[in-house]
Amino acid sequence: MNIFELEGQPPTVLDALPADILMNLQREAEAHAAAGAKMLAILHGVLSRRYARGINQTGTTHVRDGDVEVTVTIPKRVKYDQAALSKAVETIKGWGEDPAEYVQTEIKVSENAYKAWPSAIRDLFKPARTVEAGKPKIELAPAEQKEAA
Numbered sequence: 026m027n028i029f030e031l032e033g034q035p036p037t038v039l040d041a042l043p044a045d046i047l048m049n050l051q052r053e054a055e056a057h058a059a060a061g062a063k064m065l066a067i068l069h070g071v072l073s074r075r076y077a078r079g080i081n082q083t084g085t086t087h088v089r090d091g092d093v094e095v096t097v098t099i100p101k102r103v104k105y106d107q108a109a110l111s112k113a114v115e116t117i118k119g120w121g122e123d124p125a126e127y128v129q130t131e132i133k134v135s136e137n138a139y140k141a142w143p144s145a146i147r148d149l150f151k152p153a154r155t156v157e158a159g160k161p162k163i164e165l166a167p168a169e170q171k172e173a174a
Contacts, residue, residue, distance in 0.1 A: 028053045048165035 028050055031039065042050075076095050080086055083101040087094065114124045124130070139147060139154070 026050065028057060044165065045167075048167070051165050 026042070026046060031050065076088055076090075077097050077099065080097060080099060083099045086097045086099075088097065089095070110128065114128060114130075117124045117127060134150065134154075139150065142150075
């Protein structure tokens with residue numbers, strides 16, 4: 026079986042595949058995904074040089090190239106200086122206003138820092154901490170063949 030035969034197979038058939046077949050399918054799919062990502066990156070470069078070069082403003086631009094209508098969208102990415110924002114929030118508080126009416130505040134805790142904290146500090150933050158399982162990553166590799174002595 027190859028990766029192109031996976032689509033349309035019922036789960037019962039796929040679930041019954043031997044581990045070595047699954048390993049080969051996973052490797053084949055990863056190779057195709059890597060090749061596809063590389064091709065998309067090359068094409069993105071070509072399209073950017075051809076249609077987005079010289080466009081310096083954000084927004085959408087339409088270009089006609091023969092019988093093809095090309096739409097170039099350059100998204101706006103806004104960044105704020107965190108120290109300046111903190112000063113602004115303190116100024117708003119000084120005015121007697123509620124900064125929550127103007128800005129959202131998110132407090133983040135590094136997991137490595139949390140683990141290194143003294144237990145009293147960890148205990149203080151523990152009620153606010155939730156641990157959830159992420160998406161499993163499953164890798165298949167051939168088992169090491171031990172030679173008989």
